[in-house]
Amino acid sequence: MTNPPHGFICKDVVENIMDYIDKELDLETLSELEKHTGMCPECRAFVDTYNRMLDLAGKLKEKKFVTPEIRNRLRILLQSKVKPS
């Protein structure tokens, strides 16, 4: 995302977090980022909660919405609108 000069500050961690998670940082930026988070508990908490949020959001994929009733209403509608094959 950005290519900050040597000496990372918290803002640089925030602005590079997406590429960090996606493993798309160049080696120099990665090293600077990890050096900073190693020394900054605030940024470590940021990275940990960011990862946790992604973990929780990913679990929403398992959520089911379509009940047998919804499916049945679709079936009735399809039968009324589409010629049977």
Next chain:
Amino acid sequence: MERGFIKRFINTITRSKSSDDSTMSAISDEELVQMYIEQEDELIFEEILSRHADKVFGLALRITRTTEDAEEVFQEVFITLTKKIGTFRGESKFSSWLYRVTANASYMRIRSEKKHESNLSLESYAPYDEKGSLMGRIRNKDWSSRPDLAIFSKEAVTIIENSINELPESNRVVFHLRDIEGLSNEEAAKVLGLSVAAVKSRLHRARLFLRDKLSDYFYEWRK
């Protein structure tokens, strides 16, 4: 895989209701769609529906935000599917094509109803101050190792859902496709007709906003 065999196989498992998921997954979405285009077989349609119903409903609900509207979109998408599936050229994954149809139908619906969306803009949303510091507030509300969140409780799901629904629509839909449905930046960009850079930018701000929201909620929750 030989198509006659696949069709007989689907007939068998659908009728006997003893579907073997691992064998079934060997048949790609695209193969099924091609078979449906050629044969218009109801059982093949049922299999396509089973695979994609929740994805379609979930995206429609994320955009329209009411179950009534989401069901209307869901119905419209599968009716469209029976009529226009022949326009699927196989240039993208079938699921991407279906997401695009769903997103378009959902946007049509919210526009026709002139649904109110919040004016919140996340364009310059950031958790740091003008000096680029996180100001000590992240660590104070660190919820990353709370053991009660390890169990994915109903209450935690509600908190996450509510937080996502507070996002502006343009950020919400990108977050849904990328971080819930697991599409790549490129796939999400194709579905929404955006550049990859726009997808990444919207996703970045959405995640920062959500991380903050969840910190507030989980910090207060069962304190």
